Amino acid sequence: MSHNLNSKLPVVRGVKQCSSILIILMILLSTFVLTGCTGSQKVNTEKTTETTSYQVTDTQGQILTLPRKPQRIVTLALSSDEMVLGMTQPEKMVALHYLADDPGISTIADQAGRVPARMREYEAERISSLKPDLIIAPDWNRAELIQTLRDLGLPVFVSKGPSSVVEVKQAIGEVAQAIGEEEAGKKMIAHMDKELADIAGQVKAIPPEKRQTLVLISHMAAYGGKGSLFDDLCTHAGVINGASASGLGKNEALSKEGIIKINPDLLLVPTWNGGKLDVNKVKTDLENDPALQTVKAIRSKRLVQLPDLYLYCASQDIVHAIRDIMYAAYPDIKGSGK
Incomplete structure (x- = not known):
């Protein structure tokens, strides 16, 4: 019957079917439009994060x-x-x-x-x-x-x-x-914390009696004493900062007499040829200085050059300096792959 075009009833049903189809299409179209609008709003929100006060x-x-x-x-x-x-x-x-x-x-x-x-x-x-x-x-x-x-x-x-x-x-x-950029900052700090935790685990295995004493030969005349950033690096690296242990303040210069008194196991010497500094000459002069020949670091030839870009930075890359100091003082840790 539904295929009899001369019957009135099928015509009425056809109208109803067309109306139903039209309604369905309108609903689908509305859904698409609304979804599209929502998508646009999301995109705009992402863009306006750059312009939101x-x-x-x-x-x-x-x-x-x-x-x-x-x-x-x-x-x-x-x-x-x-x-x-x-x-x-x-x-x-x-x-x-x-x-x-x-x-x-x-x-x-x-x-x-x-x-x-x-x-x-x-x-x-x-x-x-x-x-x-x-x-x-x-x-x-x-x-x-x-x-x-x-x-x-x-x-x-x-x-x-x-x-x-x-x-x-x-x-x-x-x-x-x-x-x-708060999320980026959180990720940066989380990465630092992970590195610091790993270093702390290695330092924990070093017996107190085997802790090494070191002295920093700095680019700056007065840097590296108690309360300085370098002093804190030494603490994290499991070494004794000789300048701090001798009572030298963070803005006090280290003298040759001070080095002799501290008698460090290790001397950190510069690697960056900043200004007029000749880093190779600094190292050679220390090695050959007659007044320093009783110093343990000189006698054992433990004058170590670490990357100054990390040693003097005060940013996220400071974790590299801590690891470098630890490995310089305790080469066996690095060699063991711990």
Whole structure:
């Protein structure tokens, strides 16, 4: 019957069927449109994360409102440059420390070429000319400079200037919040924690009576004493920092007499030919100095050169310095593959 075109009943059914099909099509179309709209909203939300305003509080308690994720970042330290480039693209920075290109002292030399400007001296006028939308200043920067930059209406975020591994992680967390890359910051800290846990496990196996004493022959006249970042590295590496143990403060210079008194098992000597320093001459002079011939490190020829780009950094790559120090003091650990 349904195929009899002359019957009225089939016509009525056909109309109902057409109406039903039309309704179904409209529902399907509506579902597609709504799904499409939802998809568009999701895409737009992802895009607007770059343009959504947010507030951050710096290490000094200052609240900074940023209209979007910064696209023209300037930091006032090489360590902060390293942190930022560990979490975001070089294209979001407009300037780096002038040593950023030097692989002997910088951990970001391979990325530095993609950032246009360099700064040797941090001067307000020069920084302002770069038109930054965020300035990250470790709290060891001059207070007058930070205030001048703020007076110029520039957005300044003060982060922790690290003097310990814990403070390095604190600074990373602060910088990550400032640049809107909190997840990247968390991953970076998690990676550090994993490395530190592995090192701690190796250090735990070293008996206290076998702990080695070392002294850092620094690029800086007054660095490496009690309370310095290097002092904390030594603690994590399971070695005794001779300068700290002798009572030398973190801003006090180590004398030749001090080295003799400490009588270290190991001397760390520079590897980076920064400025006019001849690292090979430094090592040779120490080895041949008549006054130092009673020092254990000299007698056993344990003058070790570790990569200065890690030894002097205050960023996430500091874990490499800790491992390097541990292996230098306890080569058997490295040889055993523990």
